[in-house]
Amino acid sequence: MGDVTRLYIVRHAEAEGNIYRRAHGQCDGILMPNGLAQLERLAARFQGITPEAVYASDLYRARRTALAFARPMGLPVRTDERLREIGLGPWEDKPWGWCGREYPQQFPAFMRKLADFRLDGAETLRQVGDRTEAAAREIIARHRGGTAVIVTHGMAIRALLGRLLGVADEHIERIRHVDNASLTLLRVGPDGAAEAETVGEAEYLGELSTLAKQSWWRSQEEKPDIGLWFRPADLRREADELVGRQRETWLRVYGVEAGFDADAALEKTRAMAAADPRCVQFVMDIDKTVGLLLLALHQSPGSMGHIALIELDEAYCGQGLGIQPVGEAVSFYRARGRAALRLYVHRENRRAVRFYEKSGFLKTGEKPASHGTLDIMCRSILPDRELNAVQ
16 A cells, blocks of 8 residues: 555646637636636645645646645646647637637537547647656656646546546546546556546535536537637628627617717727727627627737727627637737736626626726716736746
8 A cells, every 4th residue: 555656636727718718728828817716725625635746737727726735835836748738739729619610520529529539730639648648657656655746637637537547538538527626636556557536526616616607518418608709890891780789889888879979980990900800800609690899909009908899799698708708809919919908898887897897807097988987997918926936
């Protein structure tokens, strides 16, 4: 028994890709506010556990998760790129809704039959299993008879567990998805054979659970989560719809059409599209237009990226879908070197204010408008300040 190694495997806390519903395989996204809250409960779960070392994928979301419990133990976080998530090539940082629409053969395999997944430029299950197992076997050998922790990613965990527990690739679906900030414990004997004491323990997360609010990971019979995607508008053909959706938003907020200037709205929209076609995009659910995203790049000097409008059809409101257009804005502005997002919200539009607050935006000022006062709300899209502490 003295040679039995205890190996804890932790999935990183809730990150952008989990909530924006984007393919963040090796895209280096940051943790969401709920993910930072999950870290506190994960650290509490590790109280009384005394590992010899903590290892993590070199991607930020894994390193930051590892720091939450390694620092109180006085342990450094050792990174290994072999513990990264599956590389998704042309899908990286694309909305899952886009991946499913543009790759109708590969996407179902990725979701339901991973061993059959093949995509030019992306990794296969076998490749992920090879590299994660190699890293884990070295860690196990280094800490034989002791305790070590690995912090990695959802798909990487499934691939690794398949190898360590002897589950063939073609049966990988027998290994369930584990929650963000969850804990798996394996006991590995001197012969390398592993047994699972617990897989995906996450009860300590309570209401902070990520998977409890989603259904994509459940059986095929479950109603799937809606994955939105974004299509640049054609201003010549779709000018009327662009203006019409902005008019509807005005009516929702102010209750009257007085004060809405259709010509001015179209002129502003053209200025946004001239800066970059992605600044004027329709929000899509499969082939149905369900909203509008306007980004004012031409009015975004310095480190700030301005969101001019996020609009969804009423039937799509109240389902947590508005965070996906926020994710598109983050992707757009981060690629252009912006450090934060800014938007204006009418202070009487309480539903919108609550949504943006929940999404991490904070009020930073006020702006007078023709129909009252607008709150200026901002949020950082950079890693939190703990980044410099993760080596």
